[in-house]
Amino acid sequence: MRTIGVIGTGYVGLVTAACLADLGNRVICADNNRQKIAKLKKNIVPFYEPGLDAVVRKNTKAKRLLFTASLEEATEAAEIIFICVGTPSLADGSADLSAVENVASEIAHAMKEYKIIVEKSTVPAETGLKIRRTIQMIKGQNAHFDVVSNPEFLREGQALEDAMHPDRIVIGVESKRAEEAMRALYKPLKAPVIVCNIETAEIIKHASNSFLATKISFINAVAQLCERVGADVQKVAEAMGLDKRIGRAFLNAGAGYGGSCFPKDVDAFIYLAQQKGYDFEMLKAVRKVNEEQKKLLFKKIEDAIWIIKGKTIGVLGISFKPDTDDIRNSIPIEMVRMLQQAGAKIRAYDPKAMPKAKAELKSVVFCKNAYDAAKGSHCLLLMTEWNEFLTLDWQRIKKALHQPVIIDGRNMLDAEKMNGLGFIYQCIGRGV
């Protein structure tokens, strides 16, 4: 049985740890957030991710999954140590790598023999080099260790499925020993493995997320044109998506991308390019289109209900996407703030994200369900594609609303059906 260390028990760290434990490894997770560790020791997963609590419970019970506030303990016990700490954006768009640096130096202080140190956090190219330098500064030039880049591609909301059945595993290495150890660790997953140097692996992650963001902004730009010429972006995306060279995924026009990854990874990629003397104009346009989507949605609300000041707006969905309670960089949160700034009163409902939203948003009435959010509202705004919003009793919603206006920021609903039910229904890019 191998022993693995995982530093950082957030979405990526805890999912990685639970899956590696489920594959039969002994995994020791460390986090400097003592409250989180205390909860995890009681089998309480501190965020919502479908199915994760059961896998955590099963593996802690089998004593394959352990939690500690001591990074030293995890480092000493493990041969392979995954760094899974956050890498948020700084004001200039670059990634804040201070947690990665702290962990690297703490590992260096704690290690007494050969270790494989894996960067799983999303980091800009050449971070591996800096991790190596940091460790050598502390341990000396002859320190015995390898650095590996093994970026994570899981999606919140389906993280377990993604981690257990990845499309590919990327391993950026600088030694045969590290390559073999990583290949052996992931062998049970039977996924395609790409082995490359560390810089290539780092670029693969940023390029992948930036490309997905590009698809979203592209279809949002096409949606603008659709509205102007009387075309339907849904049909355009469907037809484009059937072309195998293009694919349907990430061609959903709407309020734009948010979340803890795409905005920061696009920013960090643009920043890296700039540092290296390349002006990544294309990605800057992707970011600009995304910024504009929020303003366009705001204008749609204004066009539909006229004066925003003093009106009540029901908001369905607060998390940045469905099946998660993550509200980091959530477009719905930004929309709520824009509407409040314009003088609107907000009644909001989200199936999972309300506890986190309550800590973030002021003066919002948090409602017990969608009908409650619609009550007395001048407009109902759909912001997150939770499945339960697809099957609402629309007659009941209509009765609850002050006036039957629905703005669908995610193109979730059937426009014809909603119009047929007597709603004034607005969505994105369906000019027909």
Ligand SMILES: NC(=O)c1ccc[n+]([C@@H]2O[C@H](COP(=O)([O-])OP(=O)(O)OC[C@H]3O[C@@H](n4cnc5c(N)ncnc54)[C@H](O)[C@@H]3O)[C@@H](O)[C@H]2O)c1
């Ligand atoms: N969330 C995703 O969907 C996703 C997907 C792929 C990649 N990533 C990348 O993975 C990384 C982690 O993301 P996340 O969403 O899991 O973040 P997170 O904020 O949920 O978790 C980070 C954890 O690291 C801990 N931590 C911070 N500094 C520490 C330190 N010095 N010692 C020990 N623990 C420390 C924090 O307490 C926290 O629990 C980021 O680089 C992110 O870009 C995230």
